[in-house]
Amino acid sequence: MSKGLVIIKSMGIGDLCILISNIHAISKANKEPVTVLAQKNTRAQEILKYDPYVDEVIELDEKQIKGFFNIIKILKNRKFDQCYIYSDSIRFFLITKLSNIKQIFHYKFLSKKGKNFFKNAKEFTEKILDNKIDPQSKIFCDKKDIMEARKIYNITSNTKNYVIAPSASGPTKRWDINNYVKLLEEINKKKMSRFFIVGGFNDESLISIIMNSSIGKQCVSLSKKNVSEIIPIIGACDCGIFNDTGFAHIASGLGLKCLVLFMDSPPVAYGIYSKNISIIVPEGETIESTGHDTLGKDKISFNKVLKKSLELIN
Numbered sequence: 001m002s003k004g005l006v007i008i009k010s011m012g013i014g015d016l017c018i019l020i021s022n023i024h025a026i027s028k029a030n031k032e033p034v035t036v037l038a039q040k041n042t043r044a045q046e047i048l049k050y051d052p053y054v055d056e057v058i059e060l061d062e063k064q065i066k067g068f069f070n071i072i073k074i075l076k077n078r079k080f081d082q083c084y085i086y087s088d089s090i091r092f093f094l095i096t097k098l099s100n101i102k103q104i105f106h107y108k109f110l111s112k113k114g115k116n117f118f119k120n121a122k123e124f125t126e127k128i129l130d131n132k133i134d135p136q137s138k139i140f141c142d143k144k145d146i147m148e149a150r151k152i153y154n155i156t157s158n159t160k161n162y163v164i165a166p167s168a169s170g171p172t173k174r175w176d177i178n179n180y181v182k183l184l185e186e187i188n189k190k191k192m193s194r195f196f197i198v199g200g201f202n203d204e205s206l207i208s209i210i211m212n213s214s215i216g217k218q219c220v221s222l223s224k225k226n227v228s229e230i231i232p233i234i235g236a237c238d239c240g241i242f243n244d245t246g247f248a249h250i251a252s253g254l255g256l257k258c259l260v261l262f263m264d265s266p267p268v269a270y271g272i273y274s275k276n277i278s279i280i281v282p283e284g285e286t287i288e289s290t291g292h293d294t295l296g297k298d299k300i301s302f303n304k305v306l307k308k309s310l311e312l313i314n
Contacts, residue, residue: 003032003035003078003079003080003081003082004026004027004030004032004034004035004080004081004082004083004084005034005035005036005037005075005078005080005082005083005084005096005101006019006022006023006026006034006035006036006037006083006084006086007037007038007083007084007085007086007087007092007096008036008037008038008039008042008044008086008087009039009065009085009086009087009089009092010039010042010086010087010117011039011041011042012041012042012169012246013041013042013043013047013227013245013246013247013249013250014244014245014246014248014249014270015042015117016038016042016043016044016047017047017137017139017246017249017250017252017253018117018118018121018135018137018249018270018273019086019121019137020047020048020051020137020138020139020253021122021133021134021135021136021137021138021273022084022086022121022122022124022125022133023036023051023053023054024053024137024138025125025129025131025133026084026125026128026129027053027054028053029129029131030082032055033052033053033054033055034053034054034055035054035055035056035057035058035078035080036048036054036056036057036058037057037058037060037071037075038057038058038059038060039059039060039061039062039065040059040060040061040062041062042059043227043228043246044057044059045057045059046226046227046228046231047139047227047231047250047253049228050140050141050142051139051140052140058074068091068094068095071095071099072095072098072099075095075096075099075101076099076100079100080099080101081101081102081103082101082102082103082104082105083096083101083103083104083105083106084105084106084125084128085104085105085106085107086107086121086124087106087107087112088106088107088108088109088110088111088112089106089109090109090110092106093106093109105124105128107120107124116266116268116269117269117270118135118269118270118272118273119268119269122135122273135273135274136273136274136275136276137249137252137253137273137274138253138255139231139250139253139254141231141232141235141254142232145231145232145235146232146235146236147236148232149232149233149235149236150236153196153220153233153236155194155233155236155237158192159191159192159193159194160187160191160192160193160194160238160239160313161193161194161196161236161237161238162184162187162193162194162195162196162237162238162239162240162241162312163195163196163198163233163234163237163239163240163241163242163247163251163256164180164184164195164196164197164198164210164219164240164241164242165197165198165199165240165241165242165243165245165247165248166180166197166199166203166206166207166210166243167199167200167203167206167207167243167245168243168244168245169245170264172263172264172295172297173243173244173245173263173264173265173297174206174243174297175243175261175263175297175300175305176297176298177206177209177210178209179300179302179305180210181209181210181213181214181215182302183241183302183305183306183309184210184215184218184219185213185214185215186306187306187309187310187313188215188218190310191310191313193218193313194218194219194220195210195215195218195219195220196219196220196222196233196234196237197210197211197219197220197221197222197223198222198223198230198234198247199222199223199247200223201223201224203223204221204223204224207221207223208221227250230247230250231250231254234247234250234251234254234256235254235255235256237251237256238256238257238312238313239256239257239258239259239312239313240256240257240258240259241258241259241261241305241309241312242258242259242260242261243260243261243263244260244261244262244263244265244267244270244271248260248277249270249274251276252274252276252277253274255276256276257276257278257312258274258276258277258278259277259278259280259305259308259309259312260277260278260279260280261280261300261305262279262280262281262287262290263281263282263290263294263295263296263297263299263300264291264292264293264294264295264296264297265290265291265292266290266291266292267279267281267287267290268287268288271287272287278308278312280300280301280304280305280308281294281296281300282294282296282297282299282300283296283299283300283301284299285299
């Protein structure tokens with residue numbers, strides 16, 4: 001049995017979630033859980049907490065991930081046989097080489113620029129394993145935690161329970177917050193609903209606009225909770241509406257039907273990997289044409305978002 005290490009250099013929650021299907025494929029092929037090394041910003045320890053295909057998560061902060069000899073020391077002590085590097089970094093190749101890892105698989109050096117994130121990873125894994133993989137990622141959560149979340153937040157079938165993520169990694173990726181307020185009001189008119197508003201600690205001012213609006217009484221803010229606390233609450237809900245943000249990928253991995261608005265990021269790299277994600281792009285754009293320079297947050301059709309949001313509850 002080989003002792004495997006998976007290195008994820010990307011720093012986003014969404015990036016980690018997309019790569020989970022690859023981690024599972026490697027673990028299944030080796031018939032052993034793997035160790036994952038990732039940046040703390042990915043929240044890997046929280047997201048992979050119950051994953052049976054992951055033996056250990058090594059999280060490094062922003063300073064540690066840029067180190068060299070400190071990482072070698074960490075890896076040498078664990079005596080890995082194989083390593084899978086989801087990066088074109090020469091530095092990480094040298095680190096694993098000097099850590100006495102015999103088999104090292106990595107992207108072609110300096111090759112990632114302009115590549116499709118999810119397809120690049122999928123093709124890399126399939127080539128190594130000589131087998132097709134299902135790109136749909138799955139996040140594991142303790143059923144007891146989900147039941148407890150339902151009890152604490154009174155999540156029942158009497159209402160439709162939505163997860164809402166009005167924030168994103170930058171202002172060009174955020175649909176206007178007032179559109180979200182109007183959207184939740186319209187959804188609630190059609191069917192009595194509750195909305196669980198997710199975001200980071202820095203998103204409280206944005207979320208407060210929803211909480212202080214006329215729909216606020218139907219909303220629960222989760223902005224002060226960490227990811228491990230939020231995951232079972234998401235798992236207890238029915239569906240979700242998101243900007244392109246890490247919480248959309250968490251919800252998709254938990255099996256929720258998700259509507260994701262892509263206005264300044266490529267859905268071909270961050271949306272089509274999941275059968276649980278329905279995609280909306282700016283008017284005049286396609287899934288293929290929408291990318292990092294689209295700047296289309298003011299061209300997302302409200303009526304289209306409302307229509308697709310109501311379809312989620314059916």
